[in-house]
Amino acid sequence: MEAVYEVEVTTGFMTHAGTFDNIFITLIGTQGESERTRLDSYGRDFKTGMKVKYIVTTKFTLAHLLLIRLEKDQFMFLPENxxxxxxxxxxxxxxxxxxxPCYRWMADREVVELREAKAMKINEEKYSRLKQHRENELKLNKELYQWSEYEKGLPQCAGFQETPSLPSVVRFSFTKAMDSAFNSSTALGEIKMKKLANKSIPWADIDEMKSAFWSTRTTISEYVHQHWMDDDFFGYQLLNGPHPMMLRRCTERPSNFAVTDDMLQPILGGETSLTLEMKNGNIFLCDYRRLVDLPTRVINGVQQHIAAPLCLLYKNQVGKLLPIAIQLKQQVSEGNPVFLPSDCELDWLLAKLYVRNADCLEHQASFYYLRSHLLAEVFTVALLRNLPAVHPIYKLLIPHTRYTFQINALIRDRLLGPEGLVTQNTSIGGEGMCDLMKKAFTELTYKSLCLPDDISDRGLESIPNFFYREDGLKLWDFINNFVRSVVQLYYQSDGDVQQDSELQDWIREIFIQGFLGQISTGIPQCFITVDELIKFITMVIFTVSAQHSALRAGQFDYSSWFPNSPCSLRKPPPTTKGSSDRNTLLDTLPDVNTSVNMVSVFWLLSKTSPDLVPLGQYPEDYFCQAVVQKMIKHHQAELSFMSESIKDRNLRLKVPYTYLCPDQINNSVSI
Structure with a gap:
């Protein structure tokens, strides 16, 4: 008896999602296959956002439907799309x-087999056809998504050298537009600095800088411009600027820091001392030791310089975090003085300038690129190679991998390549950035990637006005609760976790290829318990969404006034006090073209994605299951309430902290 199947096909809503090409479908069940059927409703079938119904008939019922096969062929003479x-x-x-669920691009003559939405672990498979499909999918993915060595001593990355070589399934939906926008010419034009890009001369005076950067201001960048020399703002941005990762509580004076109680007595006041304030938990340290011995480059015919500072900060009685001592080199020596806020104004400002340069380099290399972009790529490659699309953890994590490959390929080419903007316009260049990342990678730990552990390890639990911590911990908890609800739906015991061989392959590959098998990192080599799995997935989602946003979104706000975050310095660190003047500052800051080129980088990296998918939003329904949809709605409600709370709080702040507002956070590393 003839069996009738009603098929509804939905084309994506993004630009250019539709096609004129022929689409064919085959239904595959436990009792046979349908004929290969062309989907044709005698009109334009596959327009952007369109849903169209079709009828597929078979001579008999296929019983349990296992798979559908889609094929795409060029239509007559029309260009393939x-x-x-x-x-x-x-x-x-x-x-x-x-x-x-499909949610992917199909190219000409491509064949795709899809499984139903119901999530399935490997040990739950009943049908040999589906087991074979699962194996074939992973075999093909391991051929397509291969590991490649980016730099020896760094996490491995995907083996795609250029963006055109990326499979269509992982490319931007707006490839050409984004590819065009991600270059310095476009950026400099949009921020009205193109005429300065060829001026390889020093700045004449501060007023010239002000006029050049006037058109690029934001509310926060204007505040930065007015307060960048203030000590309390120097401390504030180490907590709430785009790089809140270097500060940690100091419980004893570093042996290589020549600061003494006597030096700081006039600064701290007669009733206390450095020793006492360290005991009371009010002294903090930023140590930029990883910058020691990094190579520096020549820009515009001038050798560039860096310092490797130690910066001590004090939380005073009213909760402000103030710098109180800066030593610009790591080893105590006569030519390495400790600069103090009681020194002459220009000496102290110059010392802070070298700290801000060091902080800029650490931010870009060790945290923004290494710990968000590179790790996101590790998680993505391992996911695609080891978990099939039907796996519950794949369904949970795949929305958080969106566009990761393409944005990283663009960064490696346009920013970190031999002619890249970062390579050409920072004091340490591409070679130094890689060396810095390698040093940072040797110190990277699992605990440092888990925000609650990181805050505790750095002793920052109680420091006031630390909005990165406040917002970040709330987000961590919301993500953790959501992950727990989904994971426990599919893993009801520790045994379920231990028996999932694909899941174990996934974490093992992350450990070996991503963290180079270094046991010292503390990254799990396998999962034993449900709680271990929940924590790791929470870390992955937090890293590629919230943490990436915290490190990315504020770069233009805080660095477009480039003296606050100089990418390069033209003079070596001072070896004596009392020799600085206004000309010293101008002679030290980067040249005009170096400055504006890096500002264009900060503008590019701070842009809002043109098709932003905010954290917690899942427009692509991979689960198609009411119980998971209910979990998602609860998660979204929590994030929505948090967004409104942050906006209310920010109305009361001189400098609002917006970088962890959920409705502004990308679900993935996509910009």
Whole structure:
């Protein structure tokens, strides 16, 4: 008896998602296959955002529907164009509706087999056809997504050298527009600095800088411009600027820091001392030791310089964090004085300038690129190679991998390549950035990637006005609660975790390829308990969404007034006090073109993604399951309430902290 299947096909909503090409479908069940059927409703079938229903008939029922096969062929003489298929649903003769999520691009002559949405672990598979499909999918993915050595001593990355070589399934939906926008010419034009890009001369005076950067201001950058020399703002941005990662509580004076109680007595006041304030938990340290011995480059014919400072800060009685001592080199010597706020104004300002330069370099290399972009790529490659699309953890994590490959390929080419903006316009260049990342990678730990552990280890639990901590810990908890609800739906015991061989392959590959098998990192080599799995997935989602946003979104705000965050310095660190004047500052700051080129980088990296998917939003329904949809809605409600709370709080702040507002956080590393 003839069986009738009602098939509904949904084309994606993004630009150019539709196609004129021919699309064919085959239904595959436990009792056979349908004929290869062309989907044609005698009109334009696959327009952007369109849902169209079709009928597929078979001579007999296929029984349990296992797979659907999609094929795409060029239509006559029309130029071939990729098609984005969102979802296919099939109503069976038995009146069951089965969903087959796709959410991917298809190129000409490509064949895709889709499984139904129901998440399935490998040990739950009943049908040999589906086991074979699972194995074939991973085999193909391991051929397609291969590991490649980016730099020896750093996490491995995907083996795609250029963006055109990326598979269509992982490319931007707005490839050409984004590729065009991600270059210095476009950036300099949009921030009205193009005319300065060829001026390889020093700045004449501060007023010239002000006029040049006037058109690029934001509310926060204007505040930075007015207060960058203030000590309390210097301390504030180490907590709430785009790089809140270097500060830690200091419980004893470093042996290589020549600061003494006597030096600081006039600064701290007669009733206390450095020793006492360290005991009371009010002294903090930023140590930039990783910058020692990094190579520096020549820019515009001038050798560039860096320092490797130690900066001591004090939380005073009203809760302000103030710098109180700066030593610009790591080894105590006669030519390495300790600079103090009681020194002459220009000496102290110059010392802070070298700290801000060191902080800029650490931010870009050790944290923004290494710990968000590179790790995001590690998690993405391992996911695609080891977990099939039907796996529950794949369904949970795949939205958080969106565009990761392409943005990283662009960064490696346009920013860190031999002619890249970062390579050409920072004091340490591409070679130094890689060396700095390698040093940072040797110190990277699992605990430092888990925000609650990191805050505790750095002794920052109680420091006031630390909005990165306040917002970040709330987000960590919300993400953790959401992950727990989903994971426990599929893993009801520790045994379920231990028996999932694909899951164990995933974490093992992350440990070996991403963290180079270094046991010292503390990264799990396997999962034993459900709680271990929940914590690790929480860390992955937090890293690629919230942490990436905290390190990315404020770069233009805090660095477009470049004296606050100089990328390069033209003079070596001072070896004596009392020899600085206004000309010293101008002679030390980077040249005009170096400054504006790096400002264009900060503008590029701070941009809002043109098709932002905020944290917690899952427009692509991979689970197609009411219980998971309910969990998502609860998660979204928590994040929405948090967004409103942050906006209310920020109304009361002179400098609002917006970088962890959920509705402004990308779900993935996509910009």
């Amino acid at each position: 990729d098609w984005f298929c969102s979802m296919i649903s099939v109503r069976t003769p038995e009146k069951d509706v089965i969903f087959f």
